[in-house]
Amino acid sequence: MSLLGIAAATTTTPNVCSAQCSVTSLGAMQFFVSLLVESLFKDQCAISTKDNWPQDYAEEVTNSDMGTFDFVIIGGGSAGSVVAGRLSENPLWRTLVLEAGTDPPLESEVPFLFTSVQSSNYTYSYRGITNGVSCKSAAGGNCGWLSGKCLGGSGAINAMLYFRGTRGDYDGWCGAGCEGWCYEDVWPYFRKSFENRGNETHPSGYMKLGEYGNYGEDIKSLFFSGAKELGLRKIRDFVEGSYVGYGNFRGILEEGRRISSAKGFLGRVAKYRENLKVMKNARVTQLLFNKKADRVTEIEFLLQNRKTLKVKVQKEVILSAGTVESPKLLMLSGVGPKDVLKPLNIPVRHNLPIGENLQDHVAVPIFFAIPNENPSTSPDLDEIYAYLKYQKGFLASIGTGSLNGFIKTNSNPKDPYPDIQLQHFTVRRGAPLGMGFLQGFMANEKLTKYFENLVQQADVVVVFILLLQPKSRGKIQLKSSQPEDPLLIYPNYLQRREDVDGLMAGIEYLQRLAKTSIFKSKKAKLMRIPIEECLGDAENFWPCYISYYSSTSSHLVGTIKMGADSDTTACVGPRLKVKGVRNLRVADASIMPTITSCNTYGPTLMIGERAAEFIQREWRGK
Numbered sequence: 001m002s003l004l005g006i007a008a009a010t011t012t013t014p015n016v017c018s019a020q021c022s023v024t025s026l027g028a029m030q031f032f033v034s035l036l037v038e039s040l041f042k043d044q045c046a047i048s049t050k051d052n053w054p055q056d057y058a059e060e061v062t063n064s065d066m067g068t069f070d071f072v073i074i075g076g077g078s079a080g081s082v083v084a085g086r087l088s089e090n091p092l093w094r095t096l097v098l099e100a101g102t103d104p105p106l107e108s109e110v111p112f113l114f115t116s117v118q119s120s121n122y123t124y125s126y127r128g129i130t131n132g133v134s135c136k137s138a139a140g141g142n143c144g145w146l147s148g149k150c151l152g153g154s155g156a157i158n159a160m161l162y163f164r165g166t167r168g169d170y171d172g173w174c175g176a177g178c179e180g181w182c183y184e185d186v187w188p189y190f191r192k193s194f195e196n197r198g199n200e201t202h203p204s205g206y207m208k209l210g211e212y213g214n215y216g217e218d219i220k221s222l223f224f225s226g227a228k229e230l231g232l233r234k235i236r237d238f239v240e241g242s243y244v245g246y247g248n249f250r251g252i253l254e255e256g257r258r259i260s261s262a263k264g265f266l267g268r269v270a271k272y273r274e275n276l277k278v279m280k281n282a283r284v285t286q287l288l289f290n291k292k293a294d295r296v297t298e299i300e301f302l303l304q305n306r307k308t309l310k311v312k313v314q315k316e317v318i319l320s321a322g323t324v325e326s327p328k329l330l331m332l333s334g335v336g337p338k339d340v341l342k343p344l345n346i347p348v349r350h351n352l353p354i355g356e357n358l359q360d361h362v363a364v365p366i367f368f369a370i371p372n373e374n375p376s377t378s379p380d381l382d383e384i385y386a387y388l389k390y391q392k393g394f395l396a397s398i399g400t401g402s403l404n405g406f407i408k409t410n411s412n413p414k415d416p417y418p419d420i421q422l423q424h425f426t427v428r429r430g431a432p433l434g435m436g437f438l439q440g441f442m443a444n445e446k447l448t449k450y451f452e453n454l455v456q457q458a459d460v461v462v463v464f465i466l467l468l469q470p471k472s473r474g475k476i477q478l479k480s481s482q483p484e485d486p487l488l489i490y491p492n493y494l495q496r497r498e499d500v501d502g503l504m505a506g507i508e509y510l511q512r513l514a515k516t517s518i519f520k521s522k523k524a525k526l527m528r529i530p531i532e533e534c535l536g537d538a539e540n541f542w543p544c545y546i547s548y549y550s551s552t553s554s555h556l557v558g559t560i561k562m563g564a565d566s567d568t569t570a571c572v573g574p575r576l577k578v579k580g581v582r583n584l585r586v587a588d589a590s591i592m593p594t595i596t597s598c599n600t601y602g603p604t605l606m607i608g609e610r611a612a613e614f615i616q617r618e619w620r621g622k
């Protein structure tokens with residue numbers, strides 16, 4: 001798993017937090033910082049006031065009659081919040097969000113603590129079924145995944161990095177039959193979420209892009225210089241004309257704090273909008289159809305894990321529960337492959353390839369050891385103060401995670417796009433901060449010792465190589481007809497040999513980087529980790545390493561594929577309506593026909609904006 005999700009799926013540290021801080025600690029130091037920030041903020045600076053979040057509609061509903069809503073959005077996550085915010089701009093439309101989780105915890109606000117929210121009560125965590133060629137370092141070869149379970153969804157636990165993807169990504173979508181999804185079509189919808197217009201009750205740009213705080217500038221400078229020696233330039237933004245190079249990229253944050261779409265599109269405006277309701281701890285368990293199964297009439301959900309309720313839908317249902325939970329809910333409701341549903345005795349309403357076409361940027365970490373004569377072993381209190389007072393410093397950073405490289409390893413002159421992304425995470429020599437992060441890789445006792453020693457001797461920079469256009473496809477299937485039961489998840493990374501070759505090209509690039517004069521002058525070394533099963537065959541060491549350390553980058557997409565009406569592999573059409581159902585749309589990362597060449601948050605917000613506009617156009621004036 002890449003920097004974005006590494007700790008969550010792999011650490012086994014017990015839950016040590018207090019009632020107010022119910023997250024799993026990544027290590028003693030991080031825990032300490034987290035508590036310090038919490039106690040200081042609680043009394044003085046109120047970093048995360050209740051005001052950030054909409055009121056819980058469950059507090060208003062006095063009986064079981066939920067009434068009728070024009071639009072019901074399932075999931076107040078990244079895309080769902082955008083859709084709800086936009087639809088409720090029209091005061092005549094009653095809009096309800098049903099969200100399985102609740103408000104995110106305080107740690108979610110502080111960029112540096114983003115990994116501490118992972119693997120907590122605020123996330124779903126999943127285990128994949130092994131294919132024998134990937135994720136071998138994970139117990140049983142079962143790749144770990146996670147996603148957010150709180151307002152803001154994965155956007156409340158992610159690293160906030162903001163990218164949009166390439167012209168090739170979207171021209172590829174429309175070329176494959178998704179009319180209206182070419183680069184020129186989607187570009188305005190990226191801008192829309194950040195446009196600085198409107199007023200408090202109707203801000204046009206609900207979100208903000210900002211610079212992270214400073215951290216590890218010496219490390220960033222080393223990688224910029226090494227890359228320059230290899231002919232790569234510094235880029236400011238990942239946009240047309242600047243797709244290849246290294247940059248210190250921006251995130252979705254304001255004054256050193258996270259702005260999730262739930263904060264921007266729901267929390268900031270709900271108090272001005274009587275027509276926008278958000279119900280928390282409301283887990284949808286079933287969509288109920290009319291007799292012809294061409295309309296969803298009601299939604300069944302479990303409130304606070306104890307009360308089953310239903311809500312009626314007047315106009316449309318928008319499914320935004322994410323790449324794992326959206327297909328699960330559709331299949332539980334009888335929309336899915338008949339060979340999966342029939343054996344489970346689920347009546348098949350629409351036979352569609354739901355759960356297929358799963359994609360992710362399979363990632364592999366490479367470790368650099370960089371000598372550091374002046375290790376620091378305690379947190380810098382001045383820095384913590386600087387954050388509390390001015391929202392600056394390392395707590396406003398995601399470590400060196402803002403440093404990303406986009407490189408092109410293929411030699412096709414017609415293809416201007418990168419095929420590899422490089423993400424950087426630094427653990428300082430002797431610093432317990434981040435040790436928890438490294439624990440994620442400690443597959444056995446020997447390797448645990450190896451890493452512990454390494455970080456006592458040098459700074460360790462973990463460079464994650466992400467394969468931007470993987471060829472392998474996974475799938476998600478139902479195991480039973482019970483909503484509580486886990487899914488059958490087949491990540492299927494590296495099933496296609498080209499994907500191993502792609503990651504190998506990334507490793508070869510890093511080997512060249514390690515030979516640049518600046519890396520040599522700093523004695524920065526690319527480490528060949530002594531994995532026992534890979535040592536026997538020197539020639540195949542790196543392919544073996546890849547199969548051992550391969551993991552998710554938490555960029556799961558594609559399980560409810562969008563495509564032309566004639567495309568039998570597609571589940572929703574270009575206007576995002578589920579095939580065969582007139583009033584059910586999907587708006588989340590699951591609709592991507594192919595994964596974008598960058599992290600997927602920005603593209604998912606764009607999908608939310610696009611979905612909202614399709615709906616507004618269809619219903620305006622009716």
Ligand SMILES: Cc1cc2nc3c(=O)[nH]c(=O)nc-3n(C[C@H](O)[C@H](O)[C@H](O)COP(=O)(O)OP(=O)(O)OC[C@H]3O[C@@H](n4cnc5c(N)ncnc54)[C@H](O)[C@@H]3O)c2cc1C
Pocket residue numbers: 004005008074075076077078079080098099100101118146147148149150151152153154155157158159160161162163282283284285320321322323325326329553554555556587588589590598599600601602604
């Ligand atoms: C750890 C991590 C780090 C990442 N880092 C980055 C990054 O830095 N930059 C980037 O571009 N991308 C990043 N990503 C990817 C990006 O965050 C996701 O692609 C994106 O947020 C997905 O949005 P979504 O709307 O599809 O789903 P989500 O944002 O996950 O929203 C789904 C919502 O639905 C709710 N829900 C689920 N089931 C139900 C149900 N049955 N009833 C009611 N509600 C339900 C969930 O609780 C959740 O709130 C990261 C992802 C993860 C997990």
